[in-house]
Amino acid sequence: MATVVTNGGQAIMTNLLTGLGGTVPSHIGWGTGVQTTALVTDTGLGPTTVEKLVDLSTSAGTDHTAATPTRTITTVTNDTEVYTGTRTATGGAGGTVTVAGLFDAASGGNLYVKGDFVGIALAVGDSIAFTFNIKHS
Amino acid sequence: MNTISTGGVSLEITVLRCACFHPEDHVGEVCPKARIEPHGPVTENQIPRVLQFIKRRK
Numbered sequence: 001m002a003t004v005v006t007n008g009g010q011a012i013m014t015n016l017l018t019g020l021g022g023t024v025p026s027h028i029g030w031g032t033g034v035q036t037t038a039l040v041t042d043t044g045l046g047p048t049t050v051e052k053l054v055d056l057s058t059s060a061g062t063d064h065t066a067a068t069p070t071r072t073i074t075t076v077t078n079d080t081e082v083y084t085g086t087r088t089a090t091g092g093a094g095g096t097v098t099v100a101g102l103f104d105a106a107s108g109g110n111l112y113v114k115g116d117f118v119g120i121a122l123a124v125g126d127s128i129a130f131t132f133n134i135k136h137s
Numbered sequence: 138m139n140t141i142s143t144g145g146v147s148l149e150i151t152v153l154r155c156a157c158f159h160p161e162d163h164v165g166e167v168c169p170k171a172r173i174e175p176h177g178p179v180t181e182n183q184i185p186r187v188l189q190f191i192k193r194r195k
Contacts, residue, residue: 001141002141002143003141003142003143003146003147003148004143004146005146074145080145086153088153100148100150113146113148115141115148116141117139117141117148117150118139120150120152122152123154123155124155125155126152126153126154126155127152127153127155128150128151128152128153129150129151129152129153130148130149130150131148131149131151132146132147132148133146133147133148133149134145134146135145135146136145137145
């Protein structure tokens with residue numbers, strides 16, 4: 001299991017810091033399938049996992065959930081980005097969530113942070129509250 | 138809550154079970170989905186009744 005800032009995420013940061021462009025990380029997605037360790041080279045929630053809508057039976061398209069950004073202290077004041085958001089399983093059936101990602105768009109977009117974890121079985125109506133923490137050092 | 142941490146990057150995960158199906162996890166809370174009647178905080182005493190309600194509905 002791992003949680004990583006992807007190479008694409010590094011590009012998001014440099015783009016924003018230099019003022020050259022870019023879009024801030026803002027939305028959370030999730031996926032199901034066979035869990036594999038998140039890699040910095042990943043550009044989506046695959047390859048063995050599949051991104052799913054809040055309706056976990058559907059993988060067509062994306063419907064990322066808006067995340068709330070804040071800053072906090074880990075070592076020194078405001079050295080850590082924090083993004084929080086909650087996704088609730090809907091639709092006709094639940095599923096087992098094994099991966100989540102922080103993107104810069106409500107649909108599609110660029111993957112900033114990716115994390116994989118031991119599968120969490122959700123029934124319809126169950127939710128997962130996600131908090132992504134990225135410390136700068 | 139589970140936390141997956143790699144270096145300075147971490148992901149915290151908190152699972153929120155819907156009170157409609159997991160009333161035992163929501164004692165004192167209002168049902169987030171408002172699917173059970175009457176809606177309102179789930180108390181210890183209500184758990185058997187809610188579970189019965191769900192069983193009948195299936």
